[in-house]
Amino acid sequence: MASYKHFLIDKPLPYVAHVQINRPQKLNAFFDEMWLEFKVVFDTLSIDSDVRAIVLSGAGDRAFTAGLDVQKASQGGLLKQAADKTTDGARKAAVMKREIETFQSCIASVEKCEKPVICVLHGICFGLALDISTCADVRIASADAKMSIKEVDIGLAADIGTLTRMPKVVGSFSWVKEVALSARVFGAEEALRVGFVSQVKENKAKAMEAAMEMAALLASKSPVAVQSTKEILNHARDNTVASSLRYTGVWNSAALQTSDVERAMMSGIKKTRPTFEKL
Amino acid sequence: MASYKHFLIDKPLPYVAHVQINRPQKLNAFFDEMWLEFKVVFDTLSIDSDVRAIVLSGAGDRAFTAGLDVQKASQGGLLKQAADKTTDGARKAAVMKREIETFQSCIASVEKCEKPVICVLHGICFGLALDISTCADVRIASADAKMSIKEVDIGLAADIGTLTRMPKVVGSFSWVKEVALSARVFGAEEALRVGFVSQVKENKAKAMEAAMEMAALLASKSPVAVQSTKEILNHARDNTVASSLRYTGVWNSAALQTSDVERAMMSGIKKTRPTFEKL
Amino acid sequence: MASYKHFLIDKPLPYVAHVQINRPQKLNAFFDEMWLEFKVVFDTLSIDSDVRAIVLSGAGDRAFTAGLDVQKASQGGLLKQAADKTTDGARKAAVMKREIETFQSCIASVEKCEKPVICVLHGICFGLALDISTCADVRIASADAKMSIKEVDIGLAADIGTLTRMPKVVGSFSWVKEVALSARVFGAEEALRVGFVSQVKENKAKAMEAAMEMAALLASKSPVAVQSTKEILNHARDNTVASSLRYTGVWNSAALQTSDVERAMMSGIKKTRPTFEKL
Amino acid sequence: MASYKHFLIDKPLPYVAHVQINRPQKLNAFFDEMWLEFKVVFDTLSIDSDVRAIVLSGAGDRAFTAGLDVQKASQGGLLKQAADKTTDGARKAAVMKREIETFQSCIASVEKCEKPVICVLHGICFGLALDISTCADVRIASADAKMSIKEVDIGLAADIGTLTRMPKVVGSFSWVKEVALSARVFGAEEALRVGFVSQVKENKAKAMEAAMEMAALLASKSPVAVQSTKEILNHARDNTVASSLRYTGVWNSAALQTSDVERAMMSGIKKTRPTFEKL
């Protein structure tokens, strides 16, 4: 796999990629350069036909990510530089808007990635950790995960995607509002109860194991079926039922023209393990 | 009640219809002819003024439905025939799209039905079982229910409505994605925990009893109120709050011109059982 | 604080307003004059820069509110008067639509209020109680709360907002439909399980305490951050992810031009309590 | 071609069907039975692979259609029968809504038809004439056409589609509102000036000739290309640019897998007339 400055990528299992945010000495906190590279990582995996499922975690035991590296951001981040250029409120706004949109688009690469992404939340998961994980398809938590939509505590509303996606990821709007307005830290069990995560495991190692197992399972299935399912579910989230049924019909009018259907059915009948062409 | 080839319809209680998928020897698996008739069943009940609530279940103890009859589909289904007509990818796609849309529209008749539909999930509930049950209004499970969004296992994305409606029926997107991507079987308790079903009963008989009781309760209420509530809730699912409030205002500007309001209020005061004109 | 005829308003804590529906001898049931004043209350608090969080409850121990004062409504309410003016179905509908829209807009003032609203559900919470509480941001229940979408029992579909907002507030559509179609009373624990409320406390006093504590916490945070978070979450509920990200980017391009960010960060570092300019 | 009671269908040119509303002695006015058959006509042509373009006109010289046969409607139409069943405002409304939806759906069959429909407006074109013609793809007028959104003159708002589609078919909202609110008759030249029709010809015969010529031209092109273009343009009308680009990408991912592209290109180079497989 390609090598990156701030992320570790390897392939622990056939067709399974593992992405680690790799700045453990700083609790995997992000700065500008990192989220630009983050997008490259996921855009590349998205079209890598040797990858059928992705696991995302933080390097080290202490944090998935503590979020934005506030110190770096306040010293010399793009946002800072931009804001310094002018005192005109409208011009500052224009520059900030550009920066926010770039940042949003980098993180959204996880959602746009054609392959399913399983996110393992462990240790400190603050701020950006939630922007990223709400973009992932499945979330698994380690029992030690400490999660917070932390942005209110630094004087701002989360703008990289958490507030946008969370109401569509968790069914209790009362809970979503409470944790978003208060920046309260919540743990793995609470996250499971409200449906934010699908599983809780006793520690990071066990959570990684569960994620790898799930990734291996998804990687063994028809990639046409799996990737179509991700796409159609994401479409459904943002569209009416009628519009989404129409889209699904068109999508499958092409997707059903695959040999995967026959291969999968035959394997089912013969109790063999199917192999599928790359995608 | 009318008689059908693949469905049993009876009226066990006043104003309550019971629809059974009636191909138990094949685990109530569906083929083309069946879903066309399925639509006739629900379109007819929708405007039958002797019906105020509907219970839907599978005949026999083994399955609500095992889904698409894959064998029949691969041998001589419409889809197959259509695809055989041409090798041109675009033309194949056009034919498939037509078939998918017909199929979607047949199953959607449960959602479009003006009367509330209570679905009892029991035994095997694979593939199409979820397309159908997500169209129903209320779901009750028997403890033995084994549910799966099975389509990925036969090489395709569920396209008859499960992927479209499930994210709007269950609040945990992480769970929805996990079961849809993996085709993992889940049971009644899990379905209750995530909110897919409203109740779990120890066996099919008890689940049927609970469904009948609920149907009887709904059938005893003002049909204007009950049917309006179904319609407005379905509208709300697919629209913004502002748009839905506007629609509701217009809807009720006609619906409130009913004697049901006075009858219901009087019965409430006099502690009598109200009767309502047919609808 | 201003004084009102049907509502008690006080400020038990700095930047925290407490609104009580004040007609306890009638179980806090509403009539026309009350919902018009209700809107004035919340429109005023919305722009009161001495308020940063609001707690809403019912006066007395017996009810948050029993809903519409049916007796008053049937005797001389606007709806009644209006309907009496004409026998023409279309003209009756026009008048009713106006009344419903006014009523909807009065209750929606809670949702439109720029400050977060924490609603304490206790005792009888019927009909309008749910229209109101689904507009609030966070719901906390007392163990004695008896909740019901009661409208079906008086022959009509809830049209002031419950049916519109409930599917976006609670993740289980099966549950929402069941309680809306049946008018079944449900309790605090069930409300917590499905995510309608965020917390359950053993009695009204304890629930009030929890609400006040949460309000105090929100009031201690940056008002720019808190109010932006409410606005963006409400926008997200009704829009696609793409549209909401765009809106958020524009919103924060102005909101980030606040001294709250620096104040909040500095306080975080210095472990002091930040003060923020009024908003 | 199949034979119908109220419509004449023939095939004057290869791959071109001509549909005539055939009740000239009554100015081609519609009653219930006719619009039900109208839907059958267009649903059948939609999937008839011997048809690639359709021309729609009225039989006789006097009218495309004078609209609803008001006399028949008031005597024994379904609407009338239905309304007679009950005096309950809500129940009347329920029956009327069903009838309107059926009627709307019958007329919309022109829009849903996979093949392009060219509508020739001539003589009297009142009421339903506009509901129908706004569903067509291209409109050509004879100089003698007298058009009117006539419904206001019989005490109702046009509900079969004119009001819904006209603002999306004609760019001047001021003009659309004026003619819809006033029921004013407008002629062919005015219709051309505002863009409602694409061409005006001096009489019905010339207009038919122009329509046939256009139909022949469309029928000579790749049916994949033509039918895809109709579908994507109709999708675009109702969706955001972003959503429509996404839909188009999926659509063409299947449609481009056709031999039509190579055939069309080769014919272009060789200056020959391409032939395309049926669709």
Added chain:
Amino acid sequence: MASYKHFLIDKPLPYVAHVQINRPQKLNAFFDEMWLEFKVVFDTLSIDSDVRAIVLSGAGDRAFTAGLDVQKASQGGLLKQAADKTTDGARKAAVMKREIETFQSCIASVEKCEKPVICVLHGICFGLALDISTCADVRIASADAKMSIKEVDIGLAADIGTLTRMPKVVGSFSWVKEVALSARVFGAEEALRVGFVSQVKENKAKAMEAAMEMAALLASKSPVAVQSTKEILNHARDNTVASSLRYTGVWNSAALQTSDVERAMMSGIKKTRPTFEKL
């Protein structure tokens, strides 16, 4: 009719109200107090059952309105006062947003008005003149009208509705963008050619005459039909065809329960002038 400070209201014809912006010495330029009163005027007319059509013009010969009274706005307008309260960018933005929303809502009262509004554009029609007139249903211009989306020339984008509604009122997006980006003045003939206005008359008097004639015509029709048509057309502008057909069906399920249909039909047959009950 009621009397207002900044507007002249009279009833020159049965069921026809005439509203004049009445500050001719200042070219009918608006300041805060005026747009608040403007809303009162139209909210009142909206439910005045003695009014069935409204004509809106500017008092005097020189201007419909020259737009915002910039001098007053810069001296002591609410916007100015608000902005002066704080130097915090986010807080300024919050205050401005409130002011803009109030302003937008006042002008939108023309669009929300249940009765059709015919706007006569004459003389100077700058800035706010277009915000207002795009809310009206029909626009008629005097030959001397000088129109401009003037805002760019004072350093801002038009935010009271012109930019929002103009692309839905005029079909040429190229033209809309050109005049909006350049603030170029355009005349009556150009406005007619692009479809912004429906008629051009040689001077204000003739334009008023044409408007009164049209208003009289609309006022002679069934008010149920006319008001339903306005509502459904406005709904159509903002919704998909499918959604709008659904809304129309529900709307007419109540509206058709009117005696206007029979009265209108009978008058048509008997060639008499129908009278309709108030609405």
Added chain:
Amino acid sequence: MASYKHFLIDKPLPYVAHVQINRPQKLNAFFDEMWLEFKVVFDTLSIDSDVRAIVLSGAGDRAFTAGLDVQKASQGGLLKQAADKTTDGARKAAVMKREIETFQSCIASVEKCEKPVICVLHGICFGLALDISTCADVRIASADAKMSIKEVDIGLAADIGTLTRMPKVVGSFSWVKEVALSARVFGAEEALRVGFVSQVKENKAKAMEAAMEMAALLASKSPVAVQSTKEILNHARDNTVASSLRYTGVWNSAALQTSDVERAMMSGIKKTRPTFEKL
């Protein structure tokens, strides 16, 4: 200005950039490498604070662009290569979808560009010429322009944006469908009549002059006002009026915090030429 391989960029006037498609010997036909560079050109200009308006034309006298270089596309384009990799219909579709989306996104850079783009259509303007020009803000045609939505003639539906944007750019849906379904060539006068272009000039030189004059005018205005106007108009095209008013309010809450307003007003009063800070 930066230098590019396939595009000429210069700055003929202060703050005005001129972009020329520079492959005149091939009628400015596009191939893969060109549209990727096209995006770089416009993304760069979008944030270049020395640019306030852009004119786009084709180099040479013969063509704006003849569209896709079909020969190159059929020989070795990415699309071809991709399709060659596999015979599996679903996999081909996946690759094609990626290519189409990339292509769409490159051309959309004109629409996303923060600065207004004036497009001069001259000579041959086929296929891609319309995808590109519908993304521009204002279109000016030379009398010799020959325009065609040419795609149907090569067996496919236009998928890079023409079909998506054209119905929102031109008000006559009948005309849009006719030219899109038939691939008919239309000229400058027709384009002006239907509103596709804003002006027609007698030849390319005159059209360029008019475009430059307009660009100079836009470049002389407040860049905050001009760029805000473009953004808000594009938002309006794709959103309801209510949603767009909300967005506009938030946008201007930041944009009004500019010194441009005072500078523009002062210049208006003093009849001087304002200068504005870069943006």
